[in-house]
Amino acid sequence: MSFILTTPLYYVNDKAHLGSTYTTLACDTLARFYRLEGRKVIFITGVDEHGQKIQRTAIKSGKTPQEHCDTITENYLNLWKNWDITYDRFIRTTSPKHKIIVEQFFKRVQSSGDIYIGYQKGWYCVECEEYKEVSTKDDKPSCSVHMKDLEWRDEENLFFRLSKYQSQIENLISQPNFLFPKSRRKEIINFVAGGLKDFSISRINVPWGIPVPGFKGHTFYVWFDALLGYLTAIIDDGGEINIERLNQSGWPETLHVIGKDILRFHAVYWPAMLISAGLKVPKTLFGHGFLTSEGQKMGKSLGNVLDPMKFLESYGQDSVRWYLLRNIHFGKDGDYQQKRFVELINNDLANTIGNMINRTTSMSRKWFSNSIPTYDKKLPNDNFLINKSTATINEVRDNLTGLKFLEASESILELSRIANVYINEKAPWKLIKDEDKKQEVGNIIYDVLEVSRIIGVLLKPILPNLSKKILNQLSIQDDISYWKDHLDWGKLKSGQLLPQPQPIIKKLEINGTL
Ligand code: MSP
Numbered sequence: 001m002s003f004i005l006t007t008p009l010y011y012v013n014d015k016a017h018l019g020s021t022y023t024t025l026a027c028d029t030l031a032r033f034y035r036l037e038g039r040k041v042i043f044i045t046g047v048d049e050h051g052q053k054i055q056r057t058a059i060k061s062g063k064t065p066q067e068h069c070d071t072i073t074e075n076y077l078n079l080w081k082n083w084d085i086t087y088d089r090f091i092r093t094t095s096p097k098h099k100i101i102v103e104q105f106f107k108r109v110q111s112s113g114d115i116y117i118g119y120q121k122g123w124y125c126v127e128c129e130e131y132k133e134v135s136t137k138d139d140k141p142s143c144s145v146h147m148k149d150l151e152w153r154d155e156e157n158l159f160f161r162l163s164k165y166q167s168q169i170e171n172l173i174s175q176p177n178f179l180f181p182k183s184r185r186k187e188i189i190n191f192v193a194g195g196l197k198d199f200s201i202s203r204i205n206v207p208w209g210i211p212v213p214g215f216k217g218h219t220f221y222v223w224f225d226a227l228l229g230y231l232t233a234i235i236d237d238g239g240e241i242n243i244e245r246l247n248q249s250g251w252p253e254t255l256h257v258i259g260k261d262i263l264r265f266h267a268v269y270w271p272a273m274l275i276s277a278g279l280k281v282p283k284t285l286f287g288h289g290f291l292t293s294e295g296q297k298m299g300k301s302l303g304n305v306l307d308p309m310k311f312l313e314s315y316g317q318d319s320v321r322w323y324l325l326r327n328i329h330f331g332k333d334g335d336y337q338q339k340r341f342v343e344l345i346n347n348d349l350a351n352t353i354g355n356m357i358n359r360t361t362s363m364s365r366k367w368f369s370n371s372i373p374t375y376d377k378k379l380p381n382d383n384f385l386i387n388k389s390t391a392t393i394n395e396v397r398d399n400l401t402g403l404k405f406l407e408a409s410e411s412i413l414e415l416s417r418i419a420n421v422y423i424n425e426k427a428p429w430k431l432i433k434d435e436d437k438k439q440e441v442g443n444i445i446y447d448v449l450e451v452s453r454i455i456g457v458l459l460k461p462i463l464p465n466l467s468k469k470i471l472n473q474l475s476i477q478d479d480i481s482y483w484k485d486h487l488d489w490g491k492l493k494s495g496q497l498l499p500q501p502q503p504i505i506k507k508l509e510i511n512g513t514l
Pocket of ligand 1: 008009011018048226228
């Protein structure tokens with residue numbers, strides 16, 4: 001059975017910044033991890049191209065909405081290509097297939113009796129594409145997220161009977177395996193406890209959207225349209241919503257990874273829409289935190305938007321992936337700090353892991369004819385490194401399953417620290433002076449090289465490039481598709497020639513800026 005993993009579908013009002021790239025990097029790590037574990041993964045990403053926000057941005061840039069979407073979408077596709085994102089499906093909400101799905105879905109919801117015409121009055125944030133609750137008598141309210149004035153709306157809209165699903169949604173969000181991290185459950189539980197209100201699913205005066213069949217002048221509200229992008233991505237044939245085939249595709253064995261700001265849409269609106277359409281609800285949601293830049297919210301007006309392409313050009317994939325995944329608790333907010341970035345890359349990757357490999361392969365080459373020493377099982381061994389490696393493998397698997405990227409990375413790093421201490425304590429450079437101890441040295445070197453191999457294999461989903469470099473330093477071709485066969489101890493081939501050691505990563509200048 002396939003496992004479906006999704007990023008949000010990104011708005012194409014602007015190019016991606018590092019904050020939105022963050023989700024995709026995390027999902028890419030998860031997708032790689034599950035594939036290595038032998039699961040069939042359908043990793044979905046894409047773009048959300050309709051709505052007033054996009055329409056306005058296009059007009060401002062003197063383009064038609066479609067031209068504008070094409071340009072920004074191209075940008076996303078290039079970005080993911082350059083970052084080696086291993087998505088399986090990329091969905092555009094302007095695709096003809098998506099339009100058919102939205103229309104079909106609407107008809108299903110309509111025939112459940114969940115659509116009616118009403119009037120929507122309220123304060124709207126175009127940036128959020130959301131009506132906002134304004135409690136005070138404020139006659140010029142603004143959006144607390146975007147600091148922009150809200151716009152007053154008073155118009156005929158179609159409504160979806162969300163209120164009908166109150167108890168089903170209450171049940172769903174109280175299930176222990178639906179919404180993660182646990183810390184975000186409360187917010188949703190409180191919101192639902194306040195009583196679910198029907199929400200409008202169409203707009204008039206927003207031509208840049210999918211027309212609602214049978215309701216002239218109405219286009220679908222961008223969220224009613226975009227959420228269905230997940231289904232469009234899964235459904236293979238021509239846009240037919242066929243329950244049987246949908247189930248065969250893996251749905252609802254799905255993990256939606258999203259930012260905390262769009263949790264409500266995914267935890268409340270989306271499941272209710274699906275139930276109404278007679279479809280199953282997704283299995284799990286994970287709402288991660290926000291990335292700030294040197295302590296400030298990222299924003300164009302603040303001039304502190306971190307450009308993922310610049311990062312890539314300046315530092316390469318491994319460094320940025322490492323910083324984001326190893327430094328930030330995935331469920332919590334995190335800050336990008338240049339100083340910390342440089343420190344982590346230099347300390348963790350160049351010093352701890354890099355030096356471990358460099359010095360061990362150098363010793364091995366020097367004392368064992370440029371190759372990996374033979375291992376003598378008859379010599380006493382307390383199995384210290386074997387036990388540590390086994391424990392690390394289990395921790396990494398558990399942590400990645402739980403989207404605990406920081407903890408998984410930390411476990412790998414700790415194994416490397418342990419191996420470094422081990423080699424310092426054993427001091428093979430002293431033992432080698434005694435010819436009788438040569439095999440003992442051989443065993444020590446073999447064990448540390450084996451730890452290095454396991455670290456290389458374990459880093460595969462997190463730092464795919466660095467993993468390859470590590471394995472190459474050990475004369476291993478990176479043709480690993482499944483972890484299973486590569487995480488057992490003792491896979492290194494004695495007698496295998498080792499290449500000239502190369503640094504696996506370049507150290508960064510402390511004061512280097514982008
Ligand atoms: N189009 C909707 C999603 C529809 S899904 C069916 C949307 N798009 S978005 O481009 O505004 O946001 C996409 C994702 O980027 C969201 O998960 C959002 O939380 C995330 N982020 C935007 N800024 C971010 C940070 N500064 N940090 C981390 N994630 C951030 O919402």
